[in-house]
Amino acid sequence: MINVSIVGAGQTKFGRHDDYDLRELFALAAHEAIEEAGLTPKDIEAAFIGNLSADQFNRQTHIAPLMADFAGMKGIPATKCEAACASSATALRAAILAIESGQHEVVMAAGVEKMTDLPTPGVIETLAMAADQIFEANPGITFPGIFAVLAVAHMAKYGTTKEQLAKVAVKNHANAVHNPLAHYQKAITLEKALTSRMVAWPLGLFDCSPISDGAAAVIVTKTKKARKFNDTPVKIIASAQANDTMNLCDRTDLTSLYAARTAAKRAYQQAKLAPVDIPFAEVHDCFTIAEIIATEDLGFFKPGKGGQAVEEGLTEIDGQITINPSGGLKAKGHPVGATGVAQIIELYHQLRNEAGKRQVSSPNYGLAHNVGGTGATCAIHICERW
Amino acid sequence: MKVMEDETTIKNYFKLINDEKLCAAQCTSCNELILPPRLFCPNCNSKTTSWKNLSGKGTLRSFTVIHIAGTSYADDVPYIVAIVKLDEGPSICARLLDIDPLKPEEIHVGAAVTADFEEIRSPTSDETMKRLIFRPA
Numbered sequence: 001m002i003n004v005s006i007v008g009a010g011q012t013k014f015g016r017h018d019d020y021d022l023r024e025l026f027a028l029a030a031h032e033a034i035e036e037a038g039l040t041p042k043d044i045e046a047a048f049i050g051n052l053s054a055d056q057f058n059r060q061t062h063i064a065p066l067m068a069d070f071a072g073m074k075g076i077p078a079t080k081c082e083a084a085c086a087s088s089a090t091a092l093r094a095a096i097l098a099i100e101s102g103q104h105e106v107v108m109a110a111g112v113e114k115m116t117d118l119p120t121p122g123v124i125e126t127l128a129m130a131a132d133q134i135f136e137a138n139p140g141i142t143f144p145g146i147f148a149v150l151a152v153a154h155m156a157k158y159g160t161t162k163e164q165l166a167k168v169a170v171k172n173h174a175n176a177v178h179n180p181l182a183h184y185q186k187a188i189t190l191e192k193a194l195t196s197r198m199v200a201w202p203l204g205l206f207d208c209s210p211i212s213d214g215a216a217a218v219i220v221t222k223t224k225k226a227r228k229f230n231d232t233p234v235k236i237i238a239s240a241q242a243n244d245t246m247n248l249c250d251r252t253d254l255t256s257l258y259a260a261r262t263a264a265k266r267a268y269q270q271a272k273l274a275p276v277d278i279p280f281a282e283v284h285d286c287f288t289i290a291e292i293i294a295t296e297d298l299g300f301f302k303p304g305k306g307g308q309a310v311e312e313g314l315t316e317i318d319g320q321i322t323i324n325p326s327g328g329l330k331a332k333g334h335p336v337g338a339t340g341v342a343q344i345i346e347l348y349h350q351l352r353n354e355a356g357k358r359q360v361s362s363p364n365y366g367l368a369h370n371v372g373g374t375g376a377t378c379a380i381h382i383c384e385r386w
Numbered sequence: 387m388k389v390m391e392d393e394t395t396i397k398n399y400f401k402l403i404n405d406e407k408l409c410a411a412q413c414t415s416c417n418e419l420i421l422p423p424r425l426f427c428p429n430c431n432s433k434t435t436s437w438k439n440l441s442g443k444g445t446l447r448s449f450t451v452i453h454i455a456g457t458s459y460a461d462d463v464p465y466i467v468a469i470v471k472l473d474e475g476p477s478i479c480a481r482l483l484d485i486d487p488l489k490p491e492e493i494h495v496g497a498a499v500t501a502d503f504e505e506i507r508s509p510t511s512d513e514t515m516k517r518l519i520f521r522p523a
């Protein structure tokens with residue numbers, strides 16, 4: 001069992017930010033998290049910052065000290081964590097391990113990405129670098145293409161339909177209507193989702209998460225000391241990570257992610273919980289098919305039954321297991337490096353019963369599932385209400 | 387460090403592709419066929435690998451049709467990228483030609499395909515090079 005709790009959370013709106021620089025987005029989220037914990041930046045002992053590719057998007061490397069400085073934390077050990085789209089879940093894991101080791105007591109885990117500085121073809125090229133450059137990206141596969149390959153395999157093996165994929169988008173857009181920080185606070189129809197422009201067959205534009213800017217930050221500390229900073233902290237009771245081959249060619253199964261199944265098993269063991277104990281989860285729906293596969297890998301539904309579950313409404317806010325009450329990556333937005341911590345922030349608000357119209361009915365536990373790249377990394381956290 | 391011509395490096399793999407030969411690395415300790423090639427066998431960790439010529443025959447494990455590509459391939463769309471399971475065991479990712487990319491419903495997982503090679507312009511020089519592609523068998 002892990003003895004670390006969240007005592008502060010801050011997040012910018014996700015979307016296109018023309019007027020804020022990368023470091024400014026980070027500073028806004030960091031300050032909000034620090035203030036909520038009743039602290040000043042000088043109280044933060046270390047920071048772990050998730051970011052995929054400021055080097056490609058913003059022509060900026062070595063971002064951790066830059067981010068820390070502009071958030072008032074100059075001089076503290078600040079380290080960038082990169083695990084593609086799972087960057088900030090691995091940053092949170094590093095923060096948890098820093099506390100559990102006894103090195104630090106008050107640590108920031110954060111993530112930031114500013115993708116819209118680059119024209120769309122450049123963004124597509126940059127994201128494809130999270131696949132095997134030589135053996136996948138060079139033949140011409142794109143990031144949506146990787147998940148399209150998984151979708152085709154899932155459809156062929158289980159009969160999953162394009163309508164079921166579209167239903168994921170419709171559900172997540174409906175949830176995001178009630179999330180003021182979401183990139184899109186707009187419901188969409190099934191017809192609109194099904195007739196959107198093709199990106200990588202069978203995935204259309206509405207099967208894909210958007211290109212977003214944004215930042216997210218949490219302050220974590222020892223559970224024993226958490227009430228000093230916050231009346232209602234949220235406990236982290238599991239932090240697990242597993243990895244897999246980068247290249248899809250080296251995997252025996254294209255309908256499931258080994259890293260997710262393995263990380264889930266470890267997380268459930270740490271928390272001494274089973275899938276049936278989890279009332280809601282924020283899962284990594286970078287593409288609609290990824291949410292369906294996630295609900296199977298996490299044990300909420302049997303392999304091949306995830307499509308049917310979303311079609312029957314089992315994953316809606318008041319369903320059997322609520323999936324992505326925040327709107328998910330699909331509608332909340334996906335500023336890649338910020339996504340993992342943003343998922344944790346949704347858990348934090350839900351477990352404090354302060355999620356407004358998207359609130360899940362008094363949950364005791366929540367799970368966050370953050371996938372990196374082709375599924376070569378998966379980090380899973382389970383949180384418990386105070 | 388001098389690399390032997392038959393050492394199973396990525397560079398040597400693409401030299402063989404340029405000679406229109408599709409080869410997998412083969413572990414001389416446990417006979418595992420390794421593609422994409424590696425210096426160390428993922429099965430037994432042995433370094434003693436050699437090249438094994440493959441038939442180029444295989445089946446379609448999955449595929450996609452790319453309609454929006456990155457900067458490098460923006461002019462190629464729409465194109466099909468496939469994961470092919472070769473008859474000898476390992477899988478490889480390559481483009482699939484001679485099929486209408488606008489009729490993906492007519493492409494079936496499990497279909498038989500054959501390896502071939504096409505000439506493309508090298509991304510790093512003015513020279514041309516060969517690349518692995520597949521066609522319906």
Ligand SMILES: [Zn+2]
Nearest residue numbers: 413416427430
């Ligand atoms: Zn071997």
